[in-house]
Amino acid sequence: MNVLVVGGGGREHAICWKLAQSDKVDKIYCAPGNAGISAVAECVAIGAEDIDGICAFAKDNAIDLAVIGPEVPLAMGIVDQLEAVGVKTFGPNKKCSQLEASKSFTKDFLARHDIPTAGYKEFTDKDELLDAVGIFGYPMVLKADGLAAGKGVVIAENEADAKQAIEEMMGDKVFGHAADKIVVEEFLTGVEASMLCFVDEHTILPMESAQDYKRAFDDDKGPNTGGMGTYSPSLLFDAKIESEIREQILEPTLAGFQKDGLDFKGVLFIGLMLSDDGPKVIEFNNRFGDPETQSVLARLDSDLAEVFLAVTENRLADIELKWKDDKAVCVVLASGGYPGSYEKGKLITGLGDVDPDVIVFHAGTKFADMPEGSKCAACEDGCEMKQSAIVTSGGRVLGVTALGATHDEARAKAYANAEKISFDGVQYRKDIGLIHRW
Incomplete structure (x- = not known):
């Protein structure tokens, strides 16, 4: 069958990589994809939120199954529209997508069905929220109600930090309209x-x-x-x-x-x-x-x-899911400055030095955009690397993923290979997998 994966990050690379191992799959397309995904799927220049463009492509290319990666097109109703043109689609419809698109929708669902969660209260008025600072004590958890690319949560340690966060979220609109409503939650420990x-x-x-x-x-x-x-x-x-x-x-x-x-x-x-x-x-x-x-x-x-x-x-x-006994560790290499402002277009080196049994999932990468005859920064004598030169194009750039018989073996292998990859400003945590030991 022909499969279309929508999205262009590390998650979509992992999905395409796994689908490519299936005997049921003849052809994988990815919209828009990235440099790494191009090794296992045909990338098409259609944005993940261009729902009309994706539906037209799916019809024109006899797509049997569409798989939606990111949350924004799901919230926009891409599943409903693809199914309306006869394409089987993996992902929740627009109604169900409120479970991520609205924090208050989910909190109300959890409370209604007695599912354990933190205590909470919703606010749409900034002054009312400022008057309620510390309502559950400190730290104070402030969540933008809408989608904020995974960054709409602030944990304020004290009253001053809480008030500053409220001003930034509801006054300065640092998360756009996602914080028109804020959900304040009890801080959970564990x-x-x-x-x-x-x-x-x-x-x-x-x-x-x-x-x-x-x-x-x-x-x-x-x-x-x-x-x-x-x-x-x-x-x-x-x-x-x-x-x-x-x-x-x-x-x-x-x-x-x-x-x-x-x-x-x-x-x-x-x-x-x-x-x-x-x-x-x-x-x-x-x-x-x-x-x-x-x-x-x-x-x-x-x-x-x-x-x-x-x-x-x-x-x-x-379905009965089957799993490898091996353990897995994924270390994210990010652009300098992430999750704040960061520069793009930094040449990535060392990808060819990674061990063959280590998987490097691309999240924010693209092929270098260099005109004919130009020189690649990775070589001194011309531009033979033109097609293979890969540069950064996002905050999270790569996910170095290793398997091992034990957790520690997988972790050691992931970090050993992360050290082989470089780009200007690269940053990554050195303690992935260790937090539980503190």
Whole structure:
């Protein structure tokens, strides 16, 4: 079959990489893709949010299955429109996509169905929120209600920081209209973990666990990012925790979907806090997490195309997921300055030096745009590297992902290969996989 993957980041590279291993797949297209994705799929110059363009391409190229990566086109209703032109599409429809597009929608859902989560209150008036500073004590958790590229959460340590954050979010609009409404939450203590689940209208099927690292710097310091690395499976999960998650979160969530008429089909990403009071939901996302996907799919032994089809056809109950015993670690190499302002177009070197059993998933890369006859910065005598020279084009650039028989072996291999890759301003955390040991 012909498959179209929508998106151009590390998550989409991992999806395309895994789909390319399927006997069911004849051709993979990716819109818009990136330099790394081009090795396993044909990249087409259509933006992920150009829904009309994507629908037209799908019809013209006999696409049998579309897979939607990013959250924005999901919230825009891309699944509804692709299905309207006869394309099977993996991902939740516009109604279900509110679970990520609106924090308050999700908090109300969790409260309505008695699913463990932090206490919360919603605010649309800045002055009212300023008067309520410290409502749950400190640290104070402030979440932009709408989509903010994974960066719309501020954890204020004191009153002054909280008031400054409120002014920036609701006054200066640093997250645009996403913060027209702010959800204030009780601060949860514990360790964060992530669980990805395949979901259709009858079944919720969890994947192996992963742990994500959101803060920019070592020791979990600095601003929140889209994710600086992951490992899978989480060393914090055991049979007791998995049982609690299934009974207290997964089963009530599926029942809640059915009761509320949310015909969810796709991936439900559950951000969890493993607290002394048991697991609690931090957030729902409507799609594969990034970079959790890189470490989780690297360990998946099942045919991903078959799983996607089963979800679209509401026969997920027939699927038994198979996993490699190997552990996986993904270290994100980011542009200098990320998640703030950063420069693009930095030449990436060392990609050819990476061990053959290590996977480098591209997130923010493109081929260098050099005119004929120009010289590549990587060579002194002309431009033989013109087609292979790859430069940075985003905040998170690469996800160096390694498998190993043990967690420590995978971690050592990921870092050894991360050190082989370089670009001007490269930054990455040195403690991915270690946070649980502090």
